[in-house]
Amino acid sequence: MAMTFVVFVIYGCLAYAFRRFVIDSVHVQNLLRYGFAAAFAALGARLAVSER
Numbered sequence: 001m002a003m004t005f006v007v008f009v010i011y012g013c014l015a016y017a018f019r020r021f022v023i024d025s026v027h028v029q030n031l032l033r034y035g036f037a038a039a040f041a042a043l044g045a046r047l048a049v050s051e052r
Helices: 001-024 026-049
Strands: none
Touching: 001 026
16 A cells, blocks of 8 residues: 555656646647647548548
8 A cells, every 4th residue: 555655646746747847838838739729620620521
């Protein structure tokens, strides 16, 4: 149980560090924004050409 706790604490610390990196980086935010826009555009195009 203690080992699981340590693993989850480490996981939480890494998630927090990654979150700070993403929030502080304008470049990463732009990549995420364009990535989500491209994914939604692709899904919309797929929906537009579907037969059902």
